[in-house]
Structure formats: C-alpha cells, structure tokens
Amino acid sequence: MFLVEQGRLEPFSCKAVFNPKLRPASNLTSVYWERDPSIPGYRALVERYHEVQVTGFDPSGAEVDFVAQGWQARLFQQAADVLEGKLFIDRCIMRSLCHLDARNDPLPTDCPPLGITSTRGRPPLTEAEEEAALAGGSRGLLGLLPSFIQPTSLLVGSLILRLKAKEVRDFSDPEVAAAAKELRDALNAGDNPLGVAAPQFGKNIRVVAIGESEEAIERLSTRARISEEHRPLKPTVLVNPVVTPKAGSSVAFFWERWARRQLEASDAELRFSGEKRMKMICFNELALTCDRMVSQKVLRKHRLRCDANSISDSIPHVVEDNAPSWSDLQASLEEQSTREEKEFRPKLSKGQVPNAMANLRVFDKDSESAKRVTLYRDSASWCPYCHKVWMLLEEKQIPYNVKRVNMACYGNKPPDFLALQPNGQIPVAVIDGEVLRSSDAIIDRILHMKGQSSEVDQALDPFDDPQSTNLLRLERQLFSAWLGWLCRGGGRPDFERTLQKVEDTLSSRSSGPYFLGDRFSLVDIMYAPFIERAVASLAYFKGYNIRDAAAFPAISAWFDAMESRASYRAAKSDYYTHAHDLPPQLGGCNAESGGKAAREDIDGRAWKLPLEADVIEPEWSWISSAEARREAAERLINNHEAVARFASRARSGPGFPPAWAELSDPNAKPAEKWVSTVDLFLRHAVDMLLAGDAAAADRDDADPKRSAAWEAAQKSMQSLKGDDRSDLADCLRYLQQRIGVPRDMSLNAARRLRGELGKMIAAL
Template sequence: MLPSLLRVLPLLHLDGLSAPTRRSRDAQANLLSSLFRGNADSSSWSGQSVDVAPSWSELKAQWEGAATADERSFRALLESGRLPHASALAKRRLFDLPDGQEPRVTFYRDTAAWCPYCEKVWLTLEEKRVPYTVEKVNMNCYGDKPAWFWAMQPSGGIPVAKLDGQVIRESNDIIMAIERAFPEHPMLPNEAYLPDQAARTQPLFRLERELFNAWFRWMTSSVSEGAQRKNLESILIRVEGELGVAGGPFFLGKEVTLVDCFFAPFLERMAASLPYYKGLRVRANDAFPNLERWFRAMEARPSYRHIQSDFYTHVHDLPPQIGSCQSVPDAAADAATIDGGSWTLNGISDMAELHPPDALGLDPQAARREAAERLLANHVAVARFAARGLGRAGKPPVSAPLSDPRASFDEAVLPLVDSSLRHVVDALLAGPEAAAQRLIQARLEPRATAAALGYLRDRISVPRDMSYPAAMQARAHMNWVIEEAGKVAAKTA
C-alpha cells in the first residue's frame, strides 16, 4: 500500500495543470507559484492507493523484449563514444579516433541544450566528425556556473572550446579554428575549385544575420506589427530563393556546409516561435517549399536529427534568453496546439501540421520505446525531479519560469510519484488498454498524481531528455495517466 499523501502534505491547487494552455511569461510564473501553496481541500480524496504498477525490473524486461538491437545497444555505444549519431546525452564523441587516443577538442555547452550558438558549434563538430569531449554548464537564466568556468571564461558566455589546450571563447571563432585544424572534412568551398559556391558564402552569412535581426526585433516588439511581418516575410522569400540557386537541398547544393550550420539554429527557432507568437507558419508552408525541403534534408542527417529541439521547448526557452516575446491574437490556435493541446493520445498528429515528424525516422512505436527507455534509465532521479511538483519553490528563483533548481519536496511523496511513473512507462510499453486495468486497481490520488506528472511533463526538454517524437509520446501518456487517475477517483468517490 502507498501511504496517503493526505498524511504528509496538503493537496495542491492544480487548476490549469492537467490540460496546459498558452501562457505568457508572467502567467507561467504565477501558475508555477500556485502549485506550492497547498490550498486545496484535502477532503476531496479519502482513498488509499495500491502499488500494482509493474516494477522497474519488470518494465525493463518488457522494454528489452520489444526493443530493436540498435535500441538495446544505445547505452553501451553512448558510453563508448561510438554512437553512429549525435546525442545530447553524449559526454564524448570519438568518430574514427583510434582507441587509446584522446580528442583534441573539449566543447563547453549549456546543460539544457537551449543555446543557439552552442548548437551551431555542436552541429559543426558532428558534421566534420571531429572527436570531442563535452562539459556542460548552466545558462545564467536557469542556474549557476561553477567557479572553474568563470576562471576560464570571465564573461560567463557560452559556448567555449579548448583546442589543443587553447581556450576559444566565441562561437564563430571556435568554428573557424576547427575548420582550419581539421581539414579532412572541409565545410567551406575551396575558391580555386568551387568559385561560384565560394563567392556565395559571405553574402549568405550576411543574409543569416539580416534574417536573425528582423526576427529578433519582431519577436520582442509589438510596434508596427504589419510592417515587421512584411519585412521578415520578404527576407524569408530571399532565403527561399537562395536555397534554390544551386539546386538544393542545402544552401550551396547537395552537401552540407558551414552556411547550413550557421542558418540552422535560428531557422529552427523561427519555425517554433513564429506560429506561437505571431501566427506565421514556416514549416509546411506552401510559400516556402525550398525551406521545407531544407529542413527535411537536415532532419535526415545523423547530426541535426538528434540535435534539433521541438517547438514547445523553444517557445519557453526563448523568453528567458532574449526577453519577453510579444504575441498577436492570430497566434492563439497554433499556440494552444504547441502548448499542450496536442498532448493526448489522439492529438499527437495535430502537431504534424506545424512540425512534421516524418523526416526524423522514428515511427510512433519506436518513439514510445525511446520515451520509456529514457525514464527507465534514470528513474530514481526522474522521480525525485517530478516530486518537486508536490514540494516548494526554491529561493531565490531563476529567470526561466519552468526551471527551479532549488525546489524542495518531502521524501514521503516519492512512493506515489514512483508508482505514477511506472504506470506511465507501463502505458508506453503495454499500451493504454492493458495499463488501464492496473490503474483502476491502483486508485492513484488524482491531484497529487497530476501535480507530479504535470510538473515533469511541462519540463521535458528536447533534445536534452529525448527526441521530439519521443517527447510527444511521453507528454501524451503522462496526460493519459493523469486523466485516468481522475476518472477512477470520480467513480469511487
């Protein structure tokens, strides 16, 4: 039997948590603050939960029976540094480096994989197949940096790299140093052999900055909405045209170059933020067929496919980095879809109109197995993280509303949180129909379950935790457990 949470803490006020809607930055902060006030009436639940969820070892065996050989070898290859593709979990990437040799490059990037300038360097390292080790540090908006990093980088800015022991502190400088030091996989066209391509590189780099500046101004301002929209659309049309000059799918033709690595981080963030805040779709837009072809070609690569984030992560990681983003009413429908309207078992496909997942090479069953594996591999830490939803906010707060590294919780809630997580993994692996029978017997406390799983669901970050398709499955199945727990409670009240 699981101890009733009524004996260890008051139930929480969870209005708006089980079905997330679009929130401004301030509204997010207010909502998260309300989760810690403990102001709900504890008389609403008098049941006793029963731990009937499969054990973690049983779930692991179930996953192993369903997983492919590649999926089962993921952790060993990750640890060895020999994964055939990029991974946000990787601490080192060896590529073709002989055993016993150490990488010449150490790459310092942000822990949450939010930083676009880190992404630019990361993508370059992967495309050039340069062996490297990874050190992760927090961004100021969600945590503290260690003293050793401040000593190396007095400004605190990221990314940073060490190449043969030399510290390089700016993303473009890092990329150019890597291009010179590792000429085996050149990422810039040789002027002597490819003069037409070489002549286009600098104008394209300038176009990328022009596009960024127009997007940034519009995102952070509500002045002259119509004029700013026309300006950005006109630049996107120029980008669309440039993608057709050499036949595509990439900017300089059939091969990825540094031009693509420079454009990728902010085109990705524009595709997420523009429909959410401004009502302008970039992906799957008939006005930009070359741009959609470029996205799909990038997503087919073992580098970008596993580095790319998802729309939900970006629309909430941008305000802490660039300041408040200004919305227009026409964006409300797409914003609701991104912000949780698609997080149901039947609603996952709704996101496909905004962010088509089919180029990512992960069918729904594989996505569910990936989500289950990520929870299985780290379930103790995940349970403790989710338990923050039943705890208290940390002080002082950080500027990212969905981050709270100093939050605390009562250890007594862990059995229920752990059980709730096992029901989620059970649903991911066995399917909701089979898992529903065990949920009926479990009689999970509904509001505490919603608090813990909702806290975790809203903080799944792509690619830090898992891929976009896997994250959609994880969020939808967490919502399903929340909803089923509520239905069971209503029937037995």
C-alpha cells in the first residue's frame, strides 16, 4: 500500500491484527484529511497520534507488538475507532468538514495547519481568495450541486460558508429581495422544517429564513403529528437577526440535517451525533448545521429570543384565575364520592386494592407476608409477560411487592435491577431469595406455591387436563399469526384460520365460557395478554374487530367472563394505549387502509364531547359515567403537582437521549414558567369533570353547574393572548395523548379526562 502524507511516499505492507490494542508511542500528533466509505463524498481534518504502539495477535494466533508511524499509525487508529463504534466525524475538526467537490477551497482560518503538530498559525484569506468566494457564479469554486436539484445550494465546505456574513444596510437593495425569495423557495421545496441562510445560496448577507411548507404538514400522518408534537411554522424571513438564549434556558440536543436531497444526489443523508451538532447556540456566523446553526425547530422548542421582527420569546401573560382551588375541588369530590371511593387511597397504600398503581398487595394478610415475593414489572403496565405473572399472583392471592422498571423502549433501567437481570428483560421475580428471570420460570414457581386455598390452587393448575398442552400450543400459534399480520402484513388468512380455531375451541366448551369450560385456569391467563393486544392493534392498524359478537360469539363470551374478574380488570388496558405502546416493542406495525376510520376514532374522535356510544371500543360496563368522572378527578387531585410539571414538558422540548416509544420522553424537563398556568387549567378540567357529562360538544348550558364550570374556564382562557394560547394547548395536548390505561386510570375515566382536555384545546 502506498499513501502520501506531507508530500512523502510511505510504503508499508498489509497487516491483519486480531484484538488490537493501541497506545501512543510519542507525544507527536499530526493533522490530515480523512475519509470513510460509510460517509461517501465527504472528508475532514482529524488530529491523531503520529506514532502508536500496536499489540495484538496475527492470524496464526502469535502475539504481535510493533510501532506504526505516519499513515500506518493513522489507519490503525481509524480502524480501531470503528471497533469502538466511532467514525472519523466523531473525532474530526468540524469546521473542516467539506464535500469533495469543495476540496480545493482554502481552509477556514481557525483550522489547524496540516502536518505534524506545529505552533504555526494559518494565514488569513487573501483578498483574491475572498473575492473568489464571493463570486456567486463560480460553480467550480463554490461547489454547487447539480442544477436539477432546485433551489441550488452550496455544499458543505464551500468557502463562502466560512465567511462572516455582512450586515444588510440598504433594505431596498435588490440582492436582499432576491435572497429572501430564494430562501422562501428553499423552504417551500423542502420536505422538512428548515432553517436556511443567504450564504448557503451564494449571497454573503445576513438574511435567514425559517419554516416549512403547508404541503409538508399535510403529508404528516396522525401518528407522526402525535410523535413529533408537530405544528406548522409558516415561512418567515429575518434580516440582520441576533439570537440569544433566554435567561435560564438550557441547551438541548436534537436531530438536524440540511435538506437531505441537497447533500447528495443519491439521497444519502449525512448524520451527526446530537452532541456534535448542537454544542452551542449562535447565529452570528450563520454556520451550517454541523457547526452551530440554530434551526427553526430549536427556536420553537427552546423559546430563544430573537431581536429580529418575527420571533419573540413566549413568556406567559398574567392569567386570570377563575378556577376553584384544589382544596375546594377535594371537598367537592368528597361530597360526591361513595364510601368505597373515599377508602381507595388508604386501602391502596395498605395493599388491599387490585389496581395498576399498587406497589403492595397483601389480600387478607399483613405487609410482612409480602416480603417473600418481589415482582419487577414495567412502570407503564405495557408488558404482556408481566401481565401474565401479575394476574396469576392476583388469582392465587399470594402477597407480593412491586418494583417498577422501564421497558427498553420507555427509558433506562436502574443499576440495581441490571445487577439482578444483566440482559434487562422483564419480568423478574425474587421469591424466597431466589431470582427468577423469565415469566415462564416465575409462573411455574407460583403455580407450586400455596395460595388462597387448595381449591383455587388446583383449579388454576391446568396440567391435570390432557387438553391443556394443546390449548397452550394453540395460544402460541395465535400469537405468531397475529404478529405475522400486524407487523409484516399479508398474513390475514393465516390469522383468521387460527382465530377460528380458538373460536371453535371455546364454543365446544358447553359447561362454561373459559378454555376449560366453567373452570378458570392458567390457560385463560396465558391467553389474556396477547389476545387483548390483538383486539386493540388489529382494530387500529387493520380495522378488524375481534370483539364482534356476531362473528365470534364464543370469544366475546370469554372476554365477558374475563372482565368479571378483579385480576383482569386491574390489568386491562385500552385500544389507544396498546396501539401506541406496541410499535416500539415490536419494531413497528403495518397499517392498512381498512383501519383508517378506526385510527381516527381511537386517536381522538372517541374523546370528543359529548361522548358518543358508536365508537369502536365499548366502554367498560362495570364503571358508570359518574364513577368514571370521579375517578379521573381523584387521580388529578391527588397528583396535580406532578401532572402539571409533566404536561409543561411540551414547552421545554424533547429530552436527550430520546426513548424509542413515540409518546415516551423520560428525559424531558418541565418548562417551569408554564407549570402554574397548566395547574390552573387542570383545576378547570377537574371542575368540569365534577360538574357532570357534557350535554353538547360546543355548549354546556343544559346543566347550570356544568355551564358555570365551562364559563369560568373560558374566562381564564380569554386572559391568555397570542402564542400563549397555542402554547398552553400544546401542554394540554401533551397530557391528553399520554394518559395511560391502566397505569393512570380506567378507560372510562381516561376517555372523560381526554375529552375535557380536548374541549379546552379546541377553545384555545
């Protein structure tokens, strides 16, 4: 191999080193260009050790130990980086990054010189070089992309992008109008929100534009709008902008890119880590994204103040408070609540209530008895494998403690849990000091533990029935057929054949609705989590209704029987929660056109006031409307401080690093200035919940109490002006879309709270 550094030819032979370890052989470093086939078309300067000692093994297994110099040392370091998950852009001098078409341009003045470490400074650009950079028609020097990509933009590394743009002094200058038009055209042509500047189009003046086309917004799916918290930002041109962070604001990391199709004609996308892209916030030099450019998304999400005309810091105005206090709402709830509802919180803390919020379950025993069993399950009540274990413990009434752990798609797992379960999977149980690391192992152990009674223990253990093994095998077949259709598409016939087998099996049990007739057993528990999720997901993504009593009467009867059991009610979720928690767990779901109406229904129509009965997911028959309203009110009253802070995160921007689940953002921080305003409107929501169900979607004057509650909320809303109204709506929508069932409350309660929040969102 022959490579050149500093004009000197350095031949060296090919070497293969297994398990290489590198350490510097001297303090000398060198700066030179590097490229990588993983990032085609780009190069950048990288400073590396000029000499490294390489140890490891050759292909025969013999130890090797030698010193590599120059290019050989550089290539060993670059290859070793790849083994550690790094590419050259993770180490490069970002100001030097450029497209190969711009490789003949001079380096920026703040880049170090090429070669072995030296104290030499780089001379400034000559007048001729600067004039050449500003010659907008010089395609060779500026490195313009092919003309078929419109509007034409400059490549990374083009010299004009390294110059500080000049302030506009004559606003009537035709060049300013031309730049504004070109920037607007760029925004309208893009398929993503953009922040662009005149130097990117060959004009060295301080003009920028931010925004996106309405067409791009219209192309967003409903789920994309939910996951991106996306709202349109109309194209806006700013002249001589000065952007400074608002006092107390924090730096946030988020993906940025510069018009994917404008980077490479092949549609390749150059991506950098968030840390590399947004270490600083500065508009003075109008640098590219890979340096310090502030995009419109940053401006919107992190509320920067701009001295130009069109962007202002969104500080909430003083809000007129017309809502009852939390103590008044608590008193109102007490007046309406039943004795059982008043005892809910004390019993929950004592472990006497079957509920998703329970961290302790003692049944008719004491808390000491629960120390035998600790169940580690997911914090959001999403995991179907945790669901099975949870139900079995409830049915056998074995006292237990709960410790909550995030699913991988929802957030990080604590170190103490990873010490128990190195692979991070849940559920995990510690029973009498023994760590059980799979749902099957936990279930097998629980089956052989003494529960509430010997009769219950015997009934739950199905393996005295010769049919049980085949029934459990059928459950796995149904599981596979469901995932085949849901995730890959095209598997409907196989799923329907398998589902019909389940229907036929249940219909053949004349003695009762369960898989073993009138005997509820582990077989029913094993079916419950996955068939519940199949019902929700196939309705949402395919428009397929398993709960159709006419088509599947035996399955419907089985669900009715399951819903009579406290263990199933406590863990039961709703279609909305499953539809949005399954894709990150499964790696995505395949949506079909037949599910469009169901998706619109589940994603919002079912929440609109007045609540309608003809929705795809029926309400739970064991919870009345009044009980549901009181339940939703109780959950907010008892946790209003945390809920207000949670909802305010909509105005602080996404957390970093992000989670896989589209509606999960465990690392987001509250926007402190919005907490009190959100708290006010949560009180209005509770006031309306306690006033009764809405009689009409736009008027609530059918009931005097309801009318008064809505009028008070409207007065508070009217005191908010301009962007504050839409910003508050963002916070309420953020909460509305993240109410989880059963984690937070029942379906009936969630539907009413989502509806009250939606009513205020629409009014704002």
